[in-house]
Amino acid sequence: MLLFRLIRRFISFILLLLIAIPLYVVGSVWYTARNTEPVKSDFILVMGAAQFDGRPSDILKSRLEHALEIYKAGYAPKIYTVGAGAPGDRTTEAAASKAWLIDRGVKKNNVIAVAKGRDTLGSTKAYVAAADKAKLKSVIIVTDPYHCLRSKKMAQDLGLSASCTAVKSGPASVANSEFKYLARESGAYLAYITLGRFGINLSDR
Helix, strand or coil, X not given: CHHHHHHHHHHHHHHHHHHHHHHHHHHHHHHHHHCCCCCCCCEEEXXXXXXXXXXXXXXXXXXXXXXXXXXXXXXXXXXXXXXXCCCCCCCCHHHHHHHHHHHCCCCHHHEEEEXXXXXXXXXXXXXXXXXXXXXXXXXXXXXXXXXXXXXXXXXXXXXXEEEEEECCCCCCCCCXXXXXXXXXXXXXXXXXXXXXXXXXXXXXX
């Protein structure tokens, strides 16, 4: 009987963990999405998103607009853009983002395009490597609200001091995001902390 009770308690504990951990992750993603503030840093990083022959998608444009806003406010002296191109593309997410920023008055020397990465982890590794080469230690990540927690965690795991500021408007803002974005990001964050940080590359986008 004692053994049976111990087994039952162990199973109950495991079931509790299987419920509690995902709920905690969902809560963390939800809270972070609504509580993001930039911290003065060495550079701003615009996470990549789709572009169409050099024209940023609505999601990417929202990120660029917000990055330009905090750049003008003096939070960082440089902006890094990141993201490769899809098969058949004539340009990359990073290049399209850089061109958009320069067209709106950012000095060419203050925008660095890192044309690598087709998912969050790949993009993070690419821009962190570029930042390390330039001896930059801190970053403000500009991305979508529900994407902030995972993007910031990856940067921190790779050695950068990171804050995140989320877009306030556009299709991926809190007001316009659907529950499925929260669910997807919660699942992606849970997958990263259990598998991805150990070298297993998990594609998202």
